[in-house]
Each structure stands twice: as structure tokens, then as C-alpha cells.
Amino acid sequence: MSSTQAHSTQQFLTQGLEHAEKIRTLCSEIEQETDLSPHNPNVNRILSSLVTYLSHIENCGECSYMPFETLTKEAIKLPKLCGEAECMMEKFWAAHFISKKQVTQETLKEFWYYNNYKALWDLEKDLIETSAKDKTLVFLGSGAMPFTAYFAAWSGYNVICIDFDKEACALSKSLIQKLGLDEKIQVIQHDATTFAFTKEHFVICASLIEGKENLYKALFERGIENFAVRDAEGAYKFLYAPSPRPALDTYIEMAQTVPNEQCINTLRLFKHADLGE
Numbered sequence: 001m002s003s004t005q006a007h008s009t010q011q012f013l014t015q016g017l018e019h020a021e022k023i024r025t026l027c028s029e030i031e032q033e034t035d036l037s038p039h040n041p042n043v044n045r046i047l048s049s050l051v052t053y054l055s056h057i058e059n060c061g062e063c064s065y066m067p068f069e070t071l072t073k074e075a076i077k078l079p080k081l082c083g084e085a086e087c088m089m090e091k092f093w094a095a096h097f098i099s100k101k102q103v104t105q106e107t108l109k110e111f112w113y114y115n116n117y118k119a120l121w122d123l124e125k126d127l128i129e130t131s132a133k134d135k136t137l138v139f140l141g142s143g144a145m146p147f148t149a150y151f152a153a154w155s156g157y158n159v160i161c162i163d164f165d166k167e168a169c170a171l172s173k174s175l176i177q178k179l180g181l182d183e184k185i186q187v188i189q190h191d192a193t194t195f196a197f198t199k200e201h202f203v204i205c206a207s208l209i210e211g212k213e214n215l216y217k218a219l220f221e222r223g224i225e226n227f228a229v230r231d232a233e234g235a236y237k238f239l240y241a242p243s244p245r246p247a248l249d250t251y252i253e254m255a256q257t258v259p260n261e262q263c264i265n266t267l268r269l270f271k272h273a274d275l276g277e
């Protein structure tokens with residue numbers, strides 16, 4: 001290896017160590033916070049710098065020099081804290097919009113991550129188009145403010161939103177009514193792993209869903225042909241815990257989206273193994 005190569009590798013390794021130290025610092029900072037909602041400016045500051053920082057690492061290819069093995073605690077703690085904060089953030093903003101006289105798609109652009117959710121749908125809609133044609137989308141883990149469901153409805157789909165959180169469902173129903181989307185989007189409070197899926201459904205599973213292995217078994221036993229699940233890769237694994245894969249003799253991975261600066265999640269499309277390639 002030439003001295004220049006050795007020097008640049010050393011540079012990358014040092015950079016990797018700096019990235020790891022930054023992630024450790026941000027993790028210990030957010031662990032100090034008791035209120036993870038947007039009412040807490042500290043949490044907003046820490047989370048937005050974490051998202052920006054990880055997007056930079058992931059999209060500048062500096063991820064490959066990250067000493068992930070030294071960040072095992074953070075890889076467990078951060079997705080959990082970010083997941084809690086995301087649920088509270090969605091409830092905060094849903095209540096904010098519901099308090100308004102009128103709410104349109106334009107109004108929703110006030111939301112900090114509107115463009116990210118729009119970019120995510122624009123990336124995901126092409127992947128699911130063929131498999132979801134003439135089917136009702138079932139969005140699992142829809143939360144209080146299911147942007148994916150709004151964009152799907154504005155694109156012509158009928159959507160069923162499933163969430164086991166009572167408050168999230170109540171807020172979701174009210175905002176959907178305010179948006180005039182209640183003819184297209186139904187909200188059901190239910191555990192995703194035990195919902196009565198039918199062959200008329202195309203399932204999209206949010207990244208934050210608990211009990212994915214049981215969900216995959218339920219979909220397979222009901223002979224559901226295709227489904228899609230949100231996953232996280234590389235540095236984004238500090239924001240969302242990676243999704244387990246279905247057993248190879250149940251579902252085959254057909255395709256996936258490629259995340260970018262705006263879209264953190266990877267959507268993976270699976271096909272029932274018995275239905276072949």
C-alpha cells in the first residue's frame with residue numbers, strides 16, 4: 001500500500017472514530033431528557049442534528065469506516081428513544097393540525113418532515129405499484145399522522161390504517177376527517193400481528209412495528225401473496241432498528257427501494273415462496 005493510500009485510510013479511520021464519538025455523545029444527551037416530545041427544544045435540537053449527521057455519514061460513503069462494533073449499546077438505545085420521540089412528535093403535530101379551522105395538503109407542509117414523507121412515498125409507490133394494483137393498502141403502524149396513507153389516498157388508493165395505540169387512532173381519525181379523506185382512509189385500532197388480512201389487501205409495514213416475525217407468519221398462513229416492510233441500513237440503523245427478514249421458505253425478497261438523503265427507510269417487497277418467482 002502506497003504512503004498516500006495509507007495516509008487516506010488513516011484519515012478515514014480517524015473520521016470513523018470521530019463519527020462514533022459524536023453518536024455516543026448525542027445518545028448520552030438524549031438519554032438525559034425525560035420529555036421526548038416536541039415541547040422539549042433540547043430533544044428537537046438533538047434529534048434533528050442526529051438525523052442530519054447520520055444522513056451525511058450514510059450519503060458520503062463514510063459509513064464503511066464506522067467502528068459499529070464499538071456502538072452496540074447506542075444501536076439498541078437510540079432506535080428505541082427515536083421511536084418514542086417519533087410517536088410523540090406525530091401526536092403533537094396531529095393535535096396542532098386538528099386545532100385549525102381548515103386543513104389541506106398545503107397546510108401539512110408546515111410539518112418539519114413533510115418533504116421527507118413525500119419523498120418516501122414517491123420512492124415507494126413505484127415499488128408497490130404492480131403488486132398493489134386494484135388492492136386496498138393496509139398500512140401497519142400508521143400512527144397519529146399517517147402521511148403514507150394520505151399520499152396513497154391522494155394517488156387513488158383505498159387505505160386501512162392499523163395501530164394498537166388508542167390515542168394515535170383517535171387523532172388519526174380526526175385529522176383524516178379534517179382533510180376530507182375519510183371516504184378513502186379507514187382507521188382501525190388493532191394489533192397488526194392478529195389482523196384479519198385478506199387477498200384483497202396489500203400490506204405495508206412501518207419500521208416501528210413490534211412483533212414482525214409473528215406478522216410474517218400470520219401473512220403466510222393467510223396466503224397473502226405480497227407485502228412490503230420498511231427497514232433501515234447502514235448509519236440509519238441508529239434511527240430505526242433493522243427489520244427481521246421472513247423465513248426464506250415463506251417469502252422471497254423481490255425488490256427494494258434505495259434510500260437517499262431525504263428517505264431514511266428502505267422498503268423491501270416480498271412474494272409468497274409457494275407462488276414462486
Ligand SMILES: C[S@@+](CC[C@H](N)C(=O)[O-])C[C@H]1O[C@@H](n2cnc3c(N)ncnc32)[C@H](O)[C@@H]1O
Nearest residue numbers: 087141143163164165191192206207208209210
Ligand atoms: C408512530 S408510527 C411511525 C410510523 C413510521 N413512519 C414508520 O415508518 O415506522 C409507529 C406506530 O406503530 C404502532 N405499532 C407498533 N407496533 C404495533 C403493532 N404490533 N400493531 C399495531 N400498531 C403497532 C405504534 O403504536 C406507533 O403508533
